Amino acid sequence: MAKNYLEFFNGHKMPIVGLGMWQADKPEEIDLAVERAIDVGYRHFDTATLYSNEEGLGRGLKKALEAGKVKREDLFIVTKLPWHANEASRVSRFMKASLKRLQFDYVDLYLVHWPQGVKYVDDETLSPMDDNGRMLVDPTTNLEAVWKAMEEQVDAGLARSIGISNYTPKQIERIMKVARIQPANHQIEVHAYFQNKELVAASQKHNITVCAYGPLGSPGRKTYTYNGFSYEVPPLFEDPLIVEIANKHGKTPAQVLLRFLTQKNLSVIPKSTNPQRLKENIDILDFEITDEELGKIDKLDKGETGRSFPTLPGMKDHPECPF
Numbered sequence: 001m002a003k004n005y006l007e008f009f010n011g012h013k014m015p016i017v018g019l020g021m022w023q024a025d026k027p028e029e030i031d032l033a034v035e036r037a038i039d040v041g042y043r044h045f046d047t048a049t050l051y052s053n054e055e056g057l058g059r060g061l062k063k064a065l066e067a068g069k070v071k072r073e074d075l076f077i078v079t080k081l082p083w084h085a086n087e088a089s090r091v092s093r094f095m096k097a098s099l100k101r102l103q104f105d106y107v108d109l110y111l112v113h114w115p116q117g118v119k120y121v122d123d124e125t126l127s128p129m130d131d132n133g134r135m136l137v138d139p140t141t142n143l144e145a146v147w148k149a150m151e152e153q154v155d156a157g158l159a160r161s162i163g164i165s166n167y168t169p170k171q172i173e174r175i176m177k178v179a180r181i182q183p184a185n186h187q188i189e190v191h192a193y194f195q196n197k198e199l200v201a202a203s204q205k206h207n208i209t210v211c212a213y214g215p216l217g218s219p220g221r222k223t224y225t226y227n228g229f230s231y232e233v234p235p236l237f238e239d240p241l242i243v244e245i246a247n248k249h250g251k252t253p254a255q256v257l258l259r260f261l262t263q264k265n266l267s268v269i270p271k272s273t274n275p276q277r278l279k280e281n282i283d284i285l286d287f288e289i290t291d292e293e294l295g296k297i298d299k300l301d302k303g304e305t306g307r308s309f310p311t312l313p314g315m316k317d318h319p320e321c322p323f
Contacts (some may be wrong), residue, residue: 001164002262002285003016004016004100007209008184008185008209009044009184009270010035010161010184010300012108012184013207014076014109015042015043015267016209016267017263017268017269017270017281017282017284018042018267018269019034019037019271020047020269021031021046021048022045022046022122022166022213022271023035026131029273030059031059031060031063032059032273033060033154033246033273034056034060035063035064036278037278038061038069038070039274040282041282042278042282043074043075044068044267045061045075045078045080046079046083046211046269047078047102049079049085049098049115049126050080050083050113050126050127052126053100054079054101055101055102057077057102058101058103059103061075061077061102061104062101062103065161067319072104075108077104077110078108078109078187079102080111080112080113081095081108081111081112081113081146081150082271083114083118083172084117084118084119084121084127084138084221085117085125086116087117087138087141087142087145087146087312088140088142088146088148088280089149091146091153091174092149092152093111096108096158097161099158100264101136103160105157106158107158109161109162109163110159110161111162111163111164111165111185111187112147112155112164112167113165113166114165114322115164115166115168115171115322116315116321117137117174117320119136119137119138129314133313134317136275137314137315137316138316139318139319141318141320143171143174143175143258144175146293147175147179148178148180154181159186162181162183163183163184163186163208164183164185164186165184165186166188166322166323167186167188169199169321170204172186172206172208172215172321175205177257178317182207182208183206185212185267186210187209187210187212187213187269188200188203188215189307189309190212190213190214191211191215191216191306191308192215192217192242192300192301193217193236193300193306194217194304195298197301200264201203207268211266211268211269212261212266212269212310215258215261215268216237216254216255216257216270217235217236230276236257237253237254238253239253239300241296242297243301245293245297246294249287254281255281255287258270259284259285259287259288260283260289260294263288307323310323
């Protein structure tokens, strides 16, 4: 069977399939998802301050620990520095606040969620908007200074590893030039319709592992609306090629889409609360997509038009906006 983890430059290992927590905002949904996920074998859980569910995830994991289902060393917990904390002096405070909500002494991976910062109003105002629904950005974001503050979280024992999310190739190079502790992981959108090949290569070139968010094309968001801005998400599950390959292997389209990415040495964090899909999403290492099939899926790439998460209004006002 294929390996079930990615190994970081520092020797720490991240399970190759994790549970994504974005858009999981109902306490009962979070509790149920975590319980079911633990029971079918998940040990990698991905949250963020911006998701507003760190507390719920922590509560669910504590229940599993107290029930003796898992040990802390078996878990791989990821959270992220929010964009309104993209200022070196705020990093430590927000790191500690995340740990308090999670009820843990450390996380396995702490990511800078976005390269651009938004205007700081207070700790609780996550995404400040103007009267027209445009993001209020903070153009003074200093990526290098923020990274040095991230390194201090490793020094303090609050994060085992640190990384980035949604950075560009040029931004990666800037971080590598100043890094005493390099990024261990880069979390970016990757799926069959948006393979993000240049960014994956730019990360892996520096031995930075890649974690794919939205690996199924975000089927939970057939239409995504944010402050009146909406767009259609491509129905990746229904792609004839994916369905054909799934039928050939006796797998679901979701399993094929996830295996496609893990065979490229990417980790994946699909979200689900459905018991059957939770199990399907993690049971993907017992088959191999052939080289011919991989080549065909490669050709599904739509480039930027396949991206599920486009720029939100106001984001492009920031000089560090990645897309």
